[in-house]
Amino acid sequence: MKFWSSLQENRSFWSKWCWKVRKQIVILPFALLFSLSLLTSCNTAPASPLRVAINPWPGYETLYLARSLGHYENTPIELIDFPSAAEEMRAYRNGNVEAMASTLDQALTLATTQSDVRIVTIMDFSEGGDVILAKPEILNLKALKGKRVGVEANALGAYTISRALELADLTPNDIEVVPLGLSEHERAFKDGEIDAVVTFGAARTRISETGAKQIFDSSQIPGEIVDTLVVRQSVLETQSEASQALVKGHFEAREYLKKHPQESAERVAPRTQITPEQFLESFEGLRSPDIQENQTLLGGENPLLLKTARRLVAIMMDNDLLSKPVDPANLLDDRLVKAL
Amino acid sequence: MKQFPFSLKFSIPTILLIFGTVLVGAIVQRETVQSFRRVEKDVSDNARFAGDRLSGMLEYLYRRGDVEQAEVAISKMRNDVNLRLSVLYDEKNRVLLATRYELRDRALQNTPAANRELTFTQVRETLSGQILLSEDKRKIWAIYPVPLKMVPGELRPSRIGTLWLEYDLSLLKQRALKDALQRSLSAAVGLGIFCIAIWFFFEKTLTRRAAKLVAASHNFAKGELSIRAKIGGSDELAQIAKAFNQMAKRIQADTETLQASEIALKQANETLENRVRERTASLKEQKEKLEQTLQELQQAQAQLVQQEKMSSLGQLVAGIAHEINNPVNFIHGNITHTIEYAEDLLKLIELYRYHCRKYVPEIESKIEEIDLDFLSQDLSKILTSMKVGTERIRNIVLSLRTFSRMDESEFKTVDLHAGIDSTLLILQHRFRGNNKLRAIEIVKEYGMLPLVDCFAGQLNQVFMNILANGIEALEESRINPETDSPQIRIRTSVIDKGWVEIAIADNGMGIPESVQPQIFNPFFTTKPIGKGTGMGLAIAYQIVTERHSGKLRCCSTPGKGTELIIQIQIGKKSSKIEPFKSSTRMAKSWDDKLN
Numbered sequence: 001m002k003f004w005s006s007l008q009e010n011r012s013f014w015s016k017w018c019w020k021v022r023k024q025i026v027i028l029p030f031a032l033l034f035s036l037s038l039l040t041s042c043n044t045a046p047a048s049p050l051r052v053a054i055n056p057w058p059g060y061e062t063l064y065l066a067r068s069l070g071h072y073e074n075t076p077i078e079l080i081d082f083p084s085a086a087e088e089m090r091a092y093r094n095g096n097v098e099a100m101a102s103t104l105d106q107a108l109t110l111a112t113t114q115s116d117v118r119i120v121t122i123m124d125f126s127e128g129g130d131v132i133l134a135k136p137e138i139l140n141l142k143a144l145k146g147k148r149v150g151v152e153a154n155a156l157g158a159y160t161i162s163r164a165l166e167l168a169d170l171t172p173n174d175i176e177v178v179p180l181g182l183s184e185h186e187r188a189f190k191d192g193e194i195d196a197v198v199t200f201g202a203a204r205t206r207i208s209e210t211g212a213k214q215i216f217d218s219s220q221i222p223g224e225i226v227d228t229l230v231v232r233q234s235v236l237e238t239q240s241e242a243s244q245a246l247v248k249g250h251f252e253a254r255e256y257l258k259k260h261p262q263e264s265a266e267r268v269a270p271r272t273q274i275t276p277e278q279f280l281e282s283f284e285g286l287r288s289p290d291i292q293e294n295q296t297l298l299g300g301e302n303p304l305l306l307k308t309a310r311r312l313v314a315i316m317m318d319n320d321l322l323s324k325p326v327d328p329a330n331l332l333d334d335r336l337v338k339a340l
Numbered sequence: 341m342k343q344f345p346f347s348l349k350f351s352i353p354t355i356l357l358i359f360g361t362v363l364v365g366a367i368v369q370r371e372t373v374q375s376f377r378r379v380e381k382d383v384s385d386n387a388r389f390a391g392d393r394l395s396g397m398l399e400y401l402y403r404r405g406d407v408e409q410a411e412v413a414i415s416k417m418r419n420d421v422n423l424r425l426s427v428l429y430d431e432k433n434r435v436l437l438a439t440r441y442e443l444r445d446r447a448l449q450n451t452p453a454a455n456r457e458l459t460f461t462q463v464r465e466t467l468s469g470q471i472l473l474s475e476d477k478r479k480i481w482a483i484y485p486v487p488l489k490m491v492p493g494e495l496r497p498s499r500i501g502t503l504w505l506e507y508d509l510s511l512l513k514q515r516a517l518k519d520a521l522q523r524s525l526s527a528a529v530g531l532g533i534f535c536i537a538i539w540f541f542f543e544k545t546l547t548r549r550a551a552k553l554v555a556a557s558h559n560f561a562k563g564e565l566s567i568r569a570k571i572g573g574s575d576e577l578a579q580i581a582k583a584f585n586q587m588a589k590r591i592q593a594d595t596e597t598l599q600a601s602e603i604a605l606k607q608a609n610e611t612l613e614n615r616v617r618e619r620t621a622s623l624k625e626q627k628e629k630l631e632q633t634l635q636e637l638q639q640a641q642a643q644l645v646q647q648e649k650m651s652s653l654g655q656l657v658a659g660i661a662h663e664i665n666n667p668v669n670f671i672h673g674n675i676t677h678t679i680e681y682a683e684d685l686l687k688l689i690e691l692y693r694y695h696c697r698k699y700v701p702e703i704e705s706k707i708e709e710i711d712l713d714f715l716s717q718d719l720s721k722i723l724t725s726m727k728v729g730t731e732r733i734r735n736i737v738l739s740l741r742t743f744s745r746m747d748e749s750e751f752k753t754v755d756l757h758a759g760i761d762s763t764l765l766i767l768q769h770r771f772r773g774n775n776k777l778r779a780i781e782i783v784k785e786y787g788m789l790p791l792v793d794c795f796a797g798q799l800n801q802v803f804m805n806i807l808a809n810g811i812e813a814l815e816e817s818r819i820n821p822e823t824d825s826p827q828i829r830i831r832t833s834v835i836d837k838g839w840v841e842i843a844i845a846d847n848g849m850g851i852p853e854s855v856q857p858q859i860f861n862p863f864f865t866t867k868p869i870g871k872g873t874g875m876g877l878a879i880a881y882q883i884v885t886e887r888h889s890g891k892l893r894c895c896s897t898p899g900k901g902t903e904l905i906i907q908i909q910i911g912k913k914s915s916k917i918e919p920f921k922s923s924t925r926m927a928k929s930w931d932d933k934l935n
Contacts, residue, residue, distance in 0.1 A: 095468070
């Protein structure tokens, strides 16, 4: 009884209170709605990532430098290490990455199956960075005949070896091709599985340390090995800001590297287990174009790169490296470098 | 909507129920669909990951020529419960490896992936994997390219196999469905409670109070003007209730005022009608009175004229009678003497003739000359007839006098027969016949009448009028000799105690039945215009019935005859006041003169 009466009292009290604050009560639902909308807006899904596939070519280290310098903070840019270019290409094909640091020939190979390949930046020209290292017994390219050569099939390695063989008047049939990913080069050579290897970067450094001889390098085929940054066309449109930041970061890091080489080397060398000096040395084997040169190479009525690219297509067709011809003009996209 | 036809009491819970059911249904459906989608996505992602990884691994292993490891790798796929089947095909679509060993070395057509040949080709060409969802959404397939060992002499692997992974979604979907249903159930319960709460809320604030208002309105409309809606609060319903109460108060007041004024109006109306009725009645009365007065006046006028006529006639007659009376009297007196003297002289002559028998020739020639015998006879005859003549003159004068006593106001006790006779005498000339008309026979059947108290002159007028009518009625039969001889019969008798009856009948043409009721009406006449006043019988009727409180009746048989019967009380002192005082005075004076 008491309970009910007290409840009654409470009720009358409440109704009186409600009466008094009725004007204010009206505001309640609106406040609720407002806070809800705030919450939902705060809880939006984060921006979709811009994943960049990178393999351990020194020319691509500028991206890591840019990241280390903080240019990629507040962006959805993710730099993903891949052990080899073949893996990169697989990842790109399977839709696991939005951008890729890749050589021109790889980009052309991709373009045969993927229609969204866009070359947005020329990172560098390999001039000596790609080499063929061989056991000391093998003195020159001709001596490769009948030997086992480790090649990163499906990737640049194929191009390099075919060009090298060409220069030595040999064909791929004359050698035994052992397909090896970049990450396998060192071990395979050291274990004696292969007699020679088409390699670059850290692997090159380490294999060289074991006493292997360099019988070929990309300076013998200047301008044919072009390192580029490939971004999907859809990503260029939907994540233009991030794409822009990616390219900008590269050029800024390039400047920084020029100005502070030692510091830059110290920032990025440990990632690939080489010393800063070795890193800087490896940078000798490439020539990195600046923004203006990029704009010339990629843009305008007659992009400079087009000639190189067409020639590359022809070579690759001859060497059975392209399943069908590709028109490089469709691949060059200068919108990002133009904006810098 | 213009009209909301449903009662709130039912519509609110119904709407809530429908809304709740629909929402719950929608929730369940959405939950189910979403969970299925999630399952599909999760498994797709799984498949993508597994496909990618496994194909990479297989590629590596095949590149290195490590087929055993490849087998191990593929068998490891059995760890995933939902991954039902993993198959690796070579470049010719023949099974290299499979988690189901019996599939080894089979062609693609003999495997579950039979209808995916096209996808296989695509995958090989693009060197990228595809994730497919079956049409019934129960299976997900991952198809990935696996570059196999290179043929010697090539730098790019041309032999590309295919990895085919099949995931079964049924189990996952079942679990997802169960979860979804559970979630939906809890949501539904929550929703149900919420709806009930809302319903209660509405019931309290809206429905009940609205029902109160509705009831008040109904009762008010039925006529209970003192009903007021008792609804508290300050929301719209309370405002309506307040307005309603004000309105009701006003209507009530107005209605009462209206009713009061209606009653007043009705009363006023009634009063007015009464007044009007009264006025109308009085007007009618007045009208009737006026009409009556007019009629009376007219009657009186006619009567007055008649009376004046009669009075002047009476005056004339009285004058003549008076003038004649004197000479006639002394003639009548002298004749008696003359007769006596003549008889004496004749007797003397007889004596002389008896006694003087001498023959004297002069006397004898004189006797012959005068024819004494004839003379003596004739003389007495002449004298007798002269006496008769004078008597007759005296009778006539007497009748005239009797007749002229009509306006006497004195209620006299008279002999009615004398009056009748005198009247007959006056009309005597009209009874006579000539060569055109037959004479009217007067038959008197007088009874033993006592003397009657009456206005003698007036009764004489009555007799006069009736007899005149009879004469006119007999006019036809007087002309026509083939009819019965015209006759007027006057019969008097005593009937009952104190009443006398005088019946005057003729055997004339009678009165038609249609006319009979009208004969006593003033101004009613069958004679052509100008020939009669139509007042004769009316005056007679008035005299008999009003002056004498008697009865005047008519019996007539058309073609046979008419009889008018007068009945008068014998003894009665009239208290009626004569309206024509002037004539009365005059008549009185003439009567004095006559007497």
